[in-house]
Structure formats: structure tokens, C-alpha cells
Amino acid sequence: MSRGFGAAGFGGGPGHGKLKFDDDELHSKISKQLLLRISKYFLPYWKQTLLVMIVLCVSAVLGLLPPILIQHIIDQALPDKNLHLLLLLVLASLGATVVSGLLGVLQNYLNSFISQNIVHDMKNQMYSHLQQMPLQFYSSVKQGEVITRMTSDISGIQGVFSNTIVNFASNLFILATTAVTLFIMNWKLTLLGIFVIPLFILPTRKMGNFSWKLAKKTQEKFSEQNEVIEETLSISGYLLMKLFTKEEAEYSNFKTINAEATNLQIRQSMAGRWFMMVLSTFTSIGPLLIYLYGGYLFIQGELTVGTIITFVALLGRLYGPVLQMTNLYVDIKRSAALFERIFDYFDMDPQIVDSPLALHINASGKDIEFRDVNFAYQQDKPALRHISFTAAAGTLTALVGPSGAGKTTITNLIPRLYELDSGAITIGGKDIRDFTLDSLRSQIGLVTQDTYLFNGTIKENLLYANPEASEAEIMDACRSAYIHEFIMELPEGYDTVVGNRGIKLSGGEKQRISIARVLLKNPPIIIMDEATSSLDTVSEYYIQQAMHVLLLNKTSLVIAHRLSTIMAADTILVVKAGAIVEEGTHDSLLKNDGVYRDLYNKQFEPKILS
Incomplete structure (x- = not known):
């Protein structure tokens, strides 16, 4: 059951029924212009971003040390029964792990700082932009749609930095340092190990498009959910629902939308799990090939056991970034759905400027x-x-x-x-x-038939017109509107809380407070x-x-x-x-x-x- 209309002429609200997508539409979401537009939000935090890149680079190098040190433990310290060397190698490996962990804490802090501040900036920008929109926009757009874009849509992109940009840079550094190390160790085994990498990329494009569709449909369903909550649990909507005994109908409507949103979220979650299962299967092939061919080379006397074990460990560091970077395409597609909805609002012309x-x-x-x-x-x-x-x-x-x-x-x-x-x-x-x-x-002072009072005290509502007004000016305005005596009879006087939309006051009382508020502003019109x-x-x-x-x-x-x-x-x-x-x-x-x-x-x- 729908009570609203889309934002006609202003970008549209969520529709009902099946959504349709095509490849051209999906390609346009990750255009160079979109990426450039997103990058502008990171410019104020370029110093922190640069520091993150340095931390990632150092962490990538440190991550190589434990596997390499293990090779020396297996091939040198243990066969030579050199306890001193063993102790040094173990302590060095432990030190590298501890330093890497500390750098990870610093990286997480910087990630959080940058992403949270970007969300903060974007919410401020969105609120300021929505303030400039004409009245016609709010008379046509769904209330739940505005709330969704201001809250869950913008909050949903806070992982873009840590889950996409940082992951991409981190995986790139790890991939580069690991690949170089592997080629230095044995170029034949390295070529064999990277043989399966193309298998990771093949399903990624289809998964990315599918994930984008689900993310977009899920956010639109959240908008419908917020719309129902806003319309039926606000004061006016609640009274209407009660007076027309529509509780069951509205509950049924909400339950249906909630179920649809839940199913979409489950589909998103399971789609990712199936995708990762397929990729994990491919990653198991590489180590098996290394053990097979590496074992042959060991039998031929060309490799040591420590080299094989270290190679398999480093191969995991090679496949991990590849898996992450292939999944990055999926994350970008998912993020593009959110950015598209946000930029749709930013692109609306305020018209009256x-x-x-x-x-x-x-x-x-x-x-x-x-x-x-x-x-x-x-x-x-x-x-x-x-x-x-x-x-x-x-x-x-x-x-x-x-x-x-x-x-x-x-x-x-x-x-x-x-x-x-x-x-x-x-x-x-x-x-x-x-x-x-x-x-x-x-x-201009405007007094309307539909009086709106904030859920605060009478005094706070009056001061909205003139924050600098004195107590005497407030009382004079209320006397002129013939509401002062009524207010003084209240237990809390001017500090009485009026409730949501002034629900604790009668229509006439609200109207006279509204008139007093305009009189306190004292405009010429x-x-x-x-x-x-x-x-x-x-x-x-x-x-x-x-x-x-x-x-x-x-x-x-x-x-x-x-x-x-x-x-x-x-x-x-x-x-x-x-x-x-x-x-x-x-x-x-x-x-x-x-x-x-x-x-x-x-x-x-x-x-x-x-």
C-alpha cells in the first residue's frame, strides 16, 4: 500500500515493482567523472591519507620477514643445531609481527579518522543542500526517502575508504613486494603459482553487477520502510491511523516491506559467500601445484624444504591480495549504488538562489x-x-x-x-x-493555519523567532497575542514542554503562540x-x-x-x-x-x- 508519490521533477523517489538495469547503466556508475568526484572528498585529508600509504608500504615489507625467517630456521638453524641463531630468528620474527601489529592499529585509527570525517562532511553538505531546495521539492518527495539519503546512504559509504581505497593500496603493496620476492626465490615456481590467478577474475564482473543491483534495491526498500515509519508513527499519521482503525493494515504493509528488505539483505550476504567459495576453491590449486613441482625439484636437489614451505606461505600472501582486489570490483559496484543516490540529490538544482x-x-x-x-x-x-x-x-x-x-x-x-x-x-x-x-x-512574518511547534518549551519556540529577545519582550508579545495569562497558569510557565508538534496544547493555544512568535520577530511585512x-x-x-x-x-x-x-x-x-x-x-x-x-x-x- 502506497501513500506517497515520487519526487517528480527532482530525481524521483523509490518506485514500486521490478527494477530494470542494463550493462550500459552499470558501466556509467564507475566512470572517470564519478571517481574524480569521489576523490574530492579525500583532498582535505591528504596528509592523513599519505601517512596511511607509508604505513601500508612498511607493513607490506614487514609482512615478508616471518616467512623468510622461517626458511632460515628450517634450512639453517635447525639442521646446524644453532640455538643462538634460532633464538635471533625467532625474536626477529616476533619483533616484525609486533611492529606490524602496532602499525595496523595506527592504520585503523587513520582509516576511521578519514572515513568518519568524510561522512561528517558529506552529511553537512547534504543538510545544507536540502535547506536550499524549494518548497515544491518537499511537497512531492517522500519523507522517508530524504531521511534514508541523509542517514543510511551516507553512513553506508564510510567503509569506502577502508574497504576499497586502503585495501587496494595495501593489497597492491603486498602483491608487488611478494611477487618480487617470489621471483627472486624461484621464477619457475612463481610462474606456476600465478597460473591460476586468471580464474579469480572471470566471475568478478558478473558478481559486481549483481551486487550493485541488490545494493540499490535494498536501499530503495529501506526508503520505503522509513516512509512508513515516518508517516504512521508521526503525531498526525498516528492519529489518522487510530481514528480509521488502520493498525492491522499498516502493520501488514510494514511487515511486507520489512520482509522484502530482509530477503534482499540475505541475498546480498549469500551472494558474497558463494562468490568467495568459488574463489577459495581456485586458491587451493596453487599450493598443490607448488607442493607437486616443488617436491620434484627437492628430490632433484634443486630446492630445500624451507624454500618450499616459505614459497607456499608467500603464495598465500600473493593470492590474498588478488582475491581482495577482485572483490574490490564488487565493493566499488556496491559503493557506486550509494554514491549514485547521494549525488542524485546533490545534482538537484535548488532553483531559488x-x-x-x-x-x-x-x-x-x-x-x-x-x-x-x-x-x-x-x-x-x-x-x-x-x-x-x-x-x-x-x-x-x-x-x-x-x-x-x-x-x-x-x-x-x-x-x-x-x-x-x-x-x-x-x-x-x-x-x-x-x-x-x-x-x-x-x-516577513508568516502565520499559517497548520501551526508547527518544536518539541521543546514554550520559551524555546518563541525564541526561535528572535534568540536575543528579553523576558519582557517575550511576555509583551504573548500579552499582545492574549496567551500570556494562559502560559502563567501552567505549572512550568514558559518552561512548559509543548510536545511533538505542540500536541499538549489546544489548536487555539498553539495558534496564539505562533502569532506571538511572529510578533516577537516584529517584521515590517x-x-x-x-x-x-x-x-x-x-x-x-x-x-x-x-x-x-x-x-x-x-x-x-x-x-x-x-x-x-x-x-x-x-x-x-x-x-x-x-x-x-x-x-x-x-x-x-x-x-x-x-x-x-x-x-x-x-x-x-x-x-x-x-
Whole structure:
């Protein structure tokens, strides 16, 4: 059961049904451009990375010493019964092992430092980027998808450094030093030992593609899982689920998605095990060939027993890196699936950004003007058509009309939550696109019908508008919103925790705190979108009285369905089907036999009980 839609136009969310892949798509994931893009995240830590490479190189050399020393123990110390030499060789081997272990600890620390900091940087970059995305992105993308990309996708790449780059370098050093050593010892046995290496590479490509598919599908299934959790266990979703008794249906849906994700993870795990089993079989062939041919050479007097034993031990050091490096292709494929999802978000255009020459704005005492504004959420479906009006400085402009007419859309264009398609919106005669977003939005206070409060104290929610506000300023704002006395009656007063989304407060109480928060910001422009809809009659009356003072010298736009709240507005705009069909004062509009008069009659005409 699906409740959401993909992020249309913004890269898309996880789909439902079978995913399809082709080889061309898979090849494109490990392009030179992708590798270059990934490498940029390591540049700030190049010193630590260089130190890791040095440690790996020294460790690779030290790793050769124990097998070589064993050869000397078997071929010299033991046959000669030289206890002193035996002791020196054993201590040297032990010393090499201890130093190698200490270097391994240092390497693990550096690996962790680099990988964790890269994840830290990438999460910061992702959060900052998502902050710049337009409102339209969040109205279309699935919530669980955003959380998955911010958490498990980015956290999943922290092993890229230690499991791919470091492993590759380590295995390369080990492979090079071991191969040189083996050729010096006996080039014939070395050629025989590397005879089976091509067998490791053959299944790797197919396994890499298969692993990539599974990793991508698994992450998408995690996104669906997070979406269900976010939608059904949030306050609003939880209440909806309870009221419509959908617990069983939602549990069944979650159980199905959870089972699919678990099966995908099992398939990932087992695919790797089967792959390694096949490769392990191939690795057993080499030592057997060495024992066979090496034994022949020993019988012929060309080799010693210590040489054969050391050769087999070093051959393990040769096969190990080869196995790791063939598996590296699989790891890269798996990592590419995660990087692709992350870079998909990074590549999304924020759309609404500051122009290079953007200026700071002071909107105090300046008119807001819409000049032939057109806007559509989707192509060929206009939401606003040829909107033109002026909200004079220091006046109250009301927008009324049926639901879905476009009133909220008009007000959302002023702080540039959406970008208009054509026309212009000006403040003081200057296009709002010529101002910085920060300065523009700092001049606007918005109170919406759907009040949002953080799960903190009342005081913390109020200070979100103005962190520098004093106790007196906070209380004055709350008195103006007629919520101060209620707060003081609470056991904890302003330190009362409101709960998730303010669940511990009534709708009217939340709304008045929201109004107090905007008043504390004290911007020159105030937008109220059905801000009094949750208030009782008495509270609405007091708010209206307070607004006469609070909106003095402020430019205000008020959306209202209850016409009683905007009768005293300086200008009333009647919006219908995305267009302004009437404009005037309350009295002038009543004289017309139009939409406003029809709305007024429906609200205020006497109700006759039959």
C-alpha cells in the first residue's frame, strides 16, 4: 500500500515493482567523472591519507620477514643445531609481527579518522543542500526517502575508504613486494603459482553487477520502510491511523516491506559467500601445484624444504591480495549504488538562489506590488493567472475566495518559497529577485493555519523567532497575542514542554503562540494564512483588537474564510480559479452582485431550521 508519490521533477523517489538495469547503466556508475568526484572528498585529508600509504608500504615489507625467517630456521638453524641463531630468528620474527601489529592499529585509527570525517562532511553538505531546495521539492518527495539519503546512504559509504581505497593500496603493496620476492626465490615456481590467478577474475564482473543491483534495491526498500515509519508513527499519521482503525493494515504493509528488505539483505550476504567459495576453491590449486613441482625439484636437489614451505606461505600472501582486489570490483559496484543516490540529490538544482548582485532589503514603509504574475505547480495547469494588485505600505490587504483558489500560493510567492513563472513581484518598486533571500525573508512574518511547534518549551519556540529577545519582550508579545495569562497558569510557565508538534496544547493555544512568535520577530511585512481559524470567538475578538495596534505601519496580507476577521481591511481581493475577480473594500464589494457578496450571504444569512 502506497501513500506517497515520487519526487517528480527532482530525481524521483523509490518506485514500486521490478527494477530494470542494463550493462550500459552499470558501466556509467564507475566512470572517470564519478571517481574524480569521489576523490574530492579525500583532498582535505591528504596528509592523513599519505601517512596511511607509508604505513601500508612498511607493513607490506614487514609482512615478508616471518616467512623468510622461517626458511632460515628450517634450512639453517635447525639442521646446524644453532640455538643462538634460532633464538635471533625467532625474536626477529616476533619483533616484525609486533611492529606490524602496532602499525595496523595506527592504520585503523587513520582509516576511521578519514572515513568518519568524510561522512561528517558529506552529511553537512547534504543538510545544507536540502535547506536550499524549494518548497515544491518537499511537497512531492517522500519523507522517508530524504531521511534514508541523509542517514543510511551516507553512513553506508564510510567503509569506502577502508574497504576499497586502503585495501587496494595495501593489497597492491603486498602483491608487488611478494611477487618480487617470489621471483627472486624461484621464477619457475612463481610462474606456476600465478597460473591460476586468471580464474579469480572471470566471475568478478558478473558478481559486481549483481551486487550493485541488490545494493540499490535494498536501499530503495529501506526508503520505503522509513516512509512508513515516518508517516504512521508521526503525531498526525498516528492519529489518522487510530481514528480509521488502520493498525492491522499498516502493520501488514510494514511487515511486507520489512520482509522484502530482509530477503534482499540475505541475498546480498549469500551472494558474497558463494562468490568467495568459488574463489577459495581456485586458491587451493596453487599450493598443490607448488607442493607437486616443488617436491620434484627437492628430490632433484634443486630446492630445500624451507624454500618450499616459505614459497607456499608467500603464495598465500600473493593470492590474498588478488582475491581482495577482485572483490574490490564488487565493493566499488556496491559503493557506486550509494554514491549514485547521494549525488542524485546533490545534482538537484535548488532553483531559488540569490542573484550574483543581490541586495539587502529594508521593506519598512514600502508597497508590495504584483505585476501580471503567472505561476503553475505543473505545466499546463496554471495555479495563478495574470495576478496584479498593490498592497500599500502600512495597510491590510485581505484575500478571500473558495478553497483551492490560489490565495496561499499568492502569499507563498512573496518570500520566494516558490519562483513565479512570469511577471514580477516588487517591494518598494524593486523586484524581489534582486534581494538576498535571507534579507527578504527576515522582513516577513508568516502565520499559517497548520501551526508547527518544536518539541521543546514554550520559551524555546518563541525564541526561535528572535534568540536575543528579553523576558519582557517575550511576555509583551504573548500579552499582545492574549496567551500570556494562559502560559502563567501552567505549572512550568514558559518552561512548559509543548510536545511533538505542540500536541499538549489546544489548536487555539498553539495558534496564539505562533502569532506571538511572529510578533516577537516584529517584521515590517506580516502574512496570515487563516491564522485565526483555530481561535474561539473571544480569542478572535481580542486578537482583532490587538492587530489594530500591532499592524500599525506594517504591510499585512491576511487570508481568511471567515469574513468577520477582514471586514475592516483596507483592500479585499477576491480570488477564484487562480485569478483576482473582484477588488475593493467590504462595503464596495457588498454593493456588487458578485463572488464576495455570495460568500458574505452564505456566512451571515439567517439559518432557517426546518
